[in-house]
Amino acid sequence: MVVPTEAYDDIISLERQPIRVGMIGLHSQSGWAIKSHYPAIMQLSMCFKITALYNKSINQSMETIKDLRLKDAVAYPDLESFVSNSEVEMIVVSTHVVKHYDLLIPILQYATKNSHLKYLFVEWALGCSISQAELIYNEAAKIGIQTIICLQGRKSPYILRAKELINEGALGELNSIEIMGNGGWYGYDRPIKSPAHIYELGYGVDLVTSTFAHTIDILQYITSSYFSKVNAMVFNNIPEQYVVDENGIPTGQKLPKNVPDHLLFQGTLQSGNIPVSCSIKGGKPTKKFTKNLVIDIHGTKGDIKIEGDAGFIEMSNLVLYYSGVKINNVPTNDTPISNSNQNEVMEVHHLRNYNGVLGNIFRLYQAIADFHYSPNGGFKTGKITPFQYQGFEFNGFPTMLDALLLHRLIDNVYKSDSYNSTLDVSNIYTHP
Amino acid sequence: MVVPTEAYDDIISLERQPIRVGMIGLHSQSGWAIKSHYPAIMQLSMCFKITALYNKSINQSMETIKDLRLKDAVAYPDLESFVSNSEVEMIVVSTHVVKHYDLLIPILQYATKNSHLKYLFVEWALGCSISQAELIYNEAAKIGIQTIICLQGRKSPYILRAKELINEGALGELNSIEIMGNGGWYGYDRPIKSPAHIYELGYGVDLVTSTFAHTIDILQYITSSYFSKVNAMVFNNIPEQYVVDENGIPTGQKLPKNVPDHLLFQGTLQSGNIPVSCSIKGGKPTKKFTKNLVIDIHGTKGDIKIEGDAGFIEMSNLVLYYSGVKINNVPTNDTPISNSNQNEVMEVHHLRNYNGVLGNIFRLYQAIADFHYSPNGGFKTGKITPFQYQGFEFNGFPTMLDALLLHRLIDNVYKSDSYNSTLDVSNIYTHP
Numbered sequence: 001m002v003v004p005t006e007a008y009d010d011i012i013s014l015e016r017q018p019i020r021v022g023m024i025g026l027h028s029q030s031g032w033a034i035k036s037h038y039p040a041i042m043q044l045s046m047c048f049k050i051t052a053l054y055n056k057s058i059n060q061s062m063e064t065i066k067d068l069r070l071k072d073a074v075a076y077p078d079l080e081s082f083v084s085n086s087e088v089e090m091i092v093v094s095t096h097v098v099k100h101y102d103l104l105i106p107i108l109q110y111a112t113k114n115s116h117l118k119y120l121f122v123e124w125a126l127g128c129s130i131s132q133a134e135l136i137y138n139e140a141a142k143i144g145i146q147t148i149i150c151l152q153g154r155k156s157p158y159i160l161r162a163k164e165l166i167n168e169g170a171l172g173e174l175n176s177i178e179i180m181g182n183g184g185w186y187g188y189d190r191p192i193k194s195p196a197h198i199y200e201l202g203y204g205v206d207l208v209t210s211t212f213a214h215t216i217d218i219l220q221y222i223t224s225s226y227f228s229k230v231n232a233m234v235f236n237n238i239p240e241q242y243v244v245d246e247n248g249i250p251t252g253q254k255l256p257k258n259v260p261d262h263l264l265f266q267g268t269l270q271s272g273n274i275p276v277s278c279s280i281k282g283g284k285p286t287k288k289f290t291k292n293l294v295i296d297i298h299g300t301k302g303d304i305k306i307e308g309d310a311g312f313i314e315m316s317n318l319v320l321y322y323s324g325v326k327i328n329n330v331p332t333n334d335t336p337i338s339n340s341n342q343n344e345v346m347e348v349h350h351l352r353n354y355n356g357v358l359g360n361i362f363r364l365y366q367a368i369a370d371f372h373y374s375p376n377g378g379f380k381t382g383k384i385t386p387f388q389y390q391g392f393e394f395n396g397f398p399t400m401l402d403a404l405l406l407h408r409l410i411d412n413v414y415k416s417d418s419y420n421s422t423l424d425v426s427n428i429y430t431h432p
Numbered sequence: 433m434v435v436p437t438e439a440y441d442d443i444i445s446l447e448r449q450p451i452r453v454g455m456i457g458l459h460s461q462s463g464w465a466i467k468s469h470y471p472a473i474m475q476l477s478m479c480f481k482i483t484a485l486y487n488k489s490i491n492q493s494m495e496t497i498k499d500l501r502l503k504d505a506v507a508y509p510d511l512e513s514f515v516s517n518s519e520v521e522m523i524v525v526s527t528h529v530v531k532h533y534d535l536l537i538p539i540l541q542y543a544t545k546n547s548h549l550k551y552l553f554v555e556w557a558l559g560c561s562i563s564q565a566e567l568i569y570n571e572a573a574k575i576g577i578q579t580i581i582c583l584q585g586r587k588s589p590y591i592l593r594a595k596e597l598i599n600e601g602a603l604g605e606l607n608s609i610e611i612m613g614n615g616g617w618y619g620y621d622r623p624i625k626s627p628a629h630i631y632e633l634g635y636g637v638d639l640v641t642s643t644f645a646h647t648i649d650i651l652q653y654i655t656s657s658y659f660s661k662v663n664a665m666v667f668n669n670i671p672e673q674y675v676v677d678e679n680g681i682p683t684g685q686k687l688p689k690n691v692p693d694h695l696l697f698q699g700t701l702q703s704g705n706i707p708v709s710c711s712i713k714g715g716k717p718t719k720k721f722t723k724n725l726v727i728d729i730h731g732t733k734g735d736i737k738i739e740g741d742a743g744f745i746e747m748s749n750l751v752l753y754y755s756g757v758k759i760n761n762v763p764t765n766d767t768p769i770s771n772s773n774q775n776e777v778m779e780v781h782h783l784r785n786y787n788g789v790l791g792n793i794f795r796l797y798q799a800i801a802d803f804h805y806s807p808n809g810g811f812k813t814g815k816i817t818p819f820q821y822q823g824f825e826f827n828g829f830p831t832m833l834d835a836l837l838l839h840r841l842i843d844n845v846y847k848s849d850s851y852n853s854t855l856d857v858s859n860i861y862t863h864p
Contacts, residue, residue, distance in 0.1 A: 175669065176694060176713045180610050180728075188732065231663040231854060233698060237607065237705055262608060262707045264698040266665060273669055275694045279709035281608045281730070288755035288778075289737040290728055296612075296721065298713070300620065305721040323720035346720075422663060422852035 018045065019119070019372055022052035022076075022088035024103060025095040027060055028067035032123075033094035036315075038068070040362040047369040048090075054082040079103070083110035083117070090119035090368075094150075097125050097204030098197065101132040108139040119368065121148040125213065126403040128204035133407040137400045146386040147400040148368060153218045153314030154390070154398060155363035156356065161320055161349055162297070162304050163222045163394070170324050170345075171299030174223060177269075179278040181311040182292035183211035186261040187283015190241035192251060199241070199257040206259040207282050208234065209410055214314040216265070216278070217398075217406050219295065224392040225271035226405070226429045231422040232413040235262035238283070265413060270426060280311070293318075301325050302345075316356045320349040367397040389431070405429050450477065451551070451804055454484035454508075454520035456535060457527040459492055460499035464555075465526035468747075470500070472794040479801035480522075486514040511535070515542035515549070522551035522800075526582075529557045529636030530629065533564040540571040551800065553580040557645065558835040560636035565839040569832045578818040579832040580800060585650045585746030586822070586830060587795035588788065593752055593781055594729070594736050595654045595826070602756050602777075603731030606655060609701075611710040613743040614724035615643035618693040619715015622673035624683060631673070631689040638691035639714050640666065641842055646746040648697070648710070649830075649838050651727065656824035657703035658837070658861045663854040664845040667694035670715070697845060702858060712743070725750075733757050734777075748788045752781040799829045820863070837861050 021041060026033040041048045050073045053061035061075030076082035083091065083106075093103055100122065111117050120140065126149055127133040140147050153159055165171060185198055186207050197203040204210075220226055238261045243253040261282035268275055293308035293316065302324020308316040323346045371387075389401035408428040416423050453473060458465040473480045482505045485493035493507030508514035515523065515538075525535055532554065543549050552572065558581055559565045572579050585591060597603060617630055618639050629635040636642075652658055670693045675685040693714035700707055725740035725748065734756020740748040755778045803819075821833035840860040848855050 175715075176711065178610075178612055178711050180709075229665065229852075231665070231698070233661065233663070233700065233707065233854065235700075235705065235707055264707045264709050266663070266696040266698050266709070266711075268665065268667075273667065275665065275667055275696045275711065275713075277612075277696050277698070277709055277711035279608065279610050279698075279707065281707075283607075288735050289753050303720050321721050416854075420661075420854035420856075422665065422848075422854070424852075 016046075016373060018047055018049040019369070020051040020087055020089040020116075021048050021092060022054065022082055022085070022090070023050055023092045023094065024054045024082075025093065026050075026053060026064055027055065028064040031094075033092075036357055036361045037092055037094055039358050040365045043362060044365050044369060047373070048365060051087045052076055052082055052085060054079060079106055080110050083107050084113035086114060086116045088114060089116050090121060091117065093120070093122045095123070096197065097123065097209075098128055098202075100125075100127045100204070101136065104136045105139060108136070108143060108145070111143055111145060117145065118372075119146050119148060121150070121368070122400070123150045124403060125204045125209045126400060126407070128202055130407045130411040133400075133404050137404045140400050144386055148364070149398045149400055149403040150361065150364065151214065151217050151314070151398040151402065151406070152360040152364045153214050154221050155360045155367065156218075156314070156318065157351070157354070157359075157363075158306060158318040158320040158349055159218055159222060160394065162306060162322075163224070165302075165304060165322055165324075166222060166297070166299075167224065170302055170322065171297065171304060172301030172324075174269075174272055174274050174297060174299045176298040177219065177223070177274060177276040178294075178296045179215060179219065179276070179280075180290065180294045181211060181215055181278075181280040181313070183207045183280055183282045183311040184284075184292075185282060186238070186257070186259055188238055188242060189244045189248065189250075189284055190255055190257070192243050192245050199255070199259055201258050207280060208260055208263055208413055211282075211311055212263050212265065212278075212280050212413070213406055213410055214312070215280070215293075215295075216409065217402075218313055219276070220269075221392060222297070223269055223271065223274070225269040225274070226425075227267045227276075227409065228270040228273070228424065228426040229422055230265065230267035230409070230412055230416055230425050232416040233264040234260045234414065234417040235264075236260050237262060263413070267425075299324075314356075314360060317351065317354045318356070320347070322347040364397055367395065371396065401431055405431070448478075448805060450479055450481040451801070452483040452519055452521040452548075453480050453524060454486065454514055454517070454522070455482055455524045455526065456486045456514075457525065458482075458485060458496055459487065460496040463526075465524075468789055468793045469524055469526055471790050472797045475794060476797050476801060479805070480797060483519045484508055484514055484517060486511060511538055512542050515539050516545035518546060518548045520546060521548050522553060523549065525552070525554045527555070528629065529555065529641075530560055530634075532557075532559045532636070533568065536568045537571060540568070540575060540577070543575055543577060550578055550804075551580060552577050553582070553800070554832070555582045556835060556838075557636045557641050558832060558839070560634055562839045562843040565832075565836050569836045572832050576818055580796070581830045581832055581835040582793065582796065583646065583649050583746065583830040583834060583838070584792035584796045585646050586653050587792045587799065588650075588746070588750065589783070589786070589791075589795075590738060590750040590752040590781055591650055591654060592826065594738060594754075595656070597734075597736060597754055597756075598654060598729070598731075599656065602734055602754065603729065603736065604733030604756075606701075606704055606706050606729060606731045608730040609651065609655070609706060609708040610726075610728045611647060611651065611708070611712075612722065612726045613643060613647055613710075613712040613745070615639045615712055615714045615743040616716075616724075617714060618670070618689070618691055620670055620674060621676045621680065621682075621716055622687055622689070624675050624677050631687070631691055633690050639712060640692055640695055640845055643714075643743055644695050644697065644710075644712050644845070645838055645842055646744070647712070647725075647727075648841065649834075650745055651708065652701075653824060654729070655701055655703065655706070657701040657706070658857075659699045659708075659841065660702045660705070660856065660858040661854055662697065662699035662841070662844055662848055662857050664848040665696040666692045666846065666849040667696075668692050669694060695845070699857075731756075746788075746792060749783070749786045750788070752779070754779040796829055799827065803828065833863055837863070
């Protein structure tokens, strides 16, 4: 399998300074950042160094510095001093989506005061709505900072191998794609300890903006194509949930839910007018005969199946199956599992201990380092030349523009549902 | 498994006369009728007897009578004498769909001259269009003849068991359904011996009117629900096919195709607002990791998976998987395959030698016999009381009204595609 990373020995051998990272949302006791961003940065300590923390309370930052022994890090009492400090070259915003807008707009204003600031790394979904995403994107574009968005599924080794196979023609012409996912949450039961905001619309974390968006972003990335036409139906069939305790036993309490629990989506890809069928279900899976994530991609010369135990493709370990005919009769450098027919090739990829939560984000940080330390990156000139967006490139990383294009698709999902229309989306991918 | 048939010993013991059948489209040398209707009738010879044949050429009928040794059958030179003959109690129309209209309108006119005529059995699709189907239905309704339509998949033992499981609550509340099919034909290659009319729109035999219609009719039947909202996208991505010889080798010839090669369909069932996702692909399957027919039905208490080697559900042998929790802790009378947990039940149904082509039609004829010989059927009174339609009943058989409702759904599939709209179809199932 292709690991999309340069050799890091080269990097260390040069006199390079790690990128100085200021983090928003890193708490030693809980949260997403401590499970994903933090270990990724630690494993890439020649490339990244945490120098600043900002949290709602400075005590939380100080506690985190102490707990994690972040000897180079300073806790900042306010956002302005955190952003404008010359010790910060890269800001990572790892907070609830609902806080993105209120943090990012001032960050982008203060950013002009810090000439060392080069990178702004934000979790998907970049705001709770298309309008928030647009405003944030416009501010970032104005000051020319290099943005990174945590659509980390693009860095999954399974996804990259699938993309590579399709790219080199191993499936021939694609002609049909089916996606089925089980998004977890949003079902009949509500675990008593789950955060309330994921069950309420407008917080930017739901079946559509989260489960679907990551999945469809990956599909577009694998196939190197955006959509031309889409139709969607959004369901809230479970408006009330039963609260269950740690053992899944109902507490007797019921709570309202207004986020979707099911999405039907179908459309055609611009490239090849390929039909894509997609059904994403929320709730605790009862599915016995199918995995919680299945992507079937069919072509004239072969097929790919991607399977996952959980519907969250961007943070899951996966299995990739490929079957097809040899291209130019040159054997691939991958493991052939069965080769009964001389012209048939089959590959099965599964890394038993791959940690999808950490692994994909780790690879995203690697891509940032690749960019930063490359001859055209920030190291040589002292000033980086931002690249607009990743699009469907193997290298690089998704940016705010990639996120904006994805927001536009999501916006059309809701519009299609509201208007009972199949929508032409071929023009939503234009950009400056 | 439940076999939806009464005990035939009872029937024979009574002094009953077999139903006298006049067949249109039975040829001893070729065609569908000789493979399906004919052996079904032969196996039910205490209930049915072929007494008349009509074909385009009387020689063909005479040859068939001779070849099959149909000692009770007469070959008729014209449609009028065939229909009006008192020796005919049931007419079976097993011809190309394109001929339905031109045959059925005169049949229904001549039918008034034959007081013995009780049944009119027609292949799906009952005409090439919604308007033909409506005209035929109206004529039939006027004279009050009992109609039967060959939506024979409803009689598949797998389908009936699935329906039974859902009906008795073995899946709890249904909440998500996914269908994937590979319709054969309509792909990149055109077998040199395949009939030309299946590649041209307007002949009533294509991916939508045939593959999709049978499948979705069965889905509605299993779930006992019609659709409330549908969206569809119809594709003709392969407007030119490569002609291949008997060994699949291209002859060098190319021929145009204008029937669809892919259908995306999604919608919600009236009952429970259940999301249904459906993708039907034409062409020679290259799929290695999935069956050519897969229906996944998920509920709060269990799942059903129906699989078939071919996309043609109405004439395929299938496999039915069920997993769920015991209802009222009463064991089912089916084979438990695994029972590790006291409350979990699993069933797998597969009749290794079940002939789907013959078996389902055989069961349809059985249902006609059940109706005919029942106390309220034709035997007792000498005159049957026609029943309007099967709807979602276990007993009975699909009628022209069932066919008309299905035609309306198909009509909405094409409309949804043309208008780029999600259509409310909740009112298409009304009838006199």
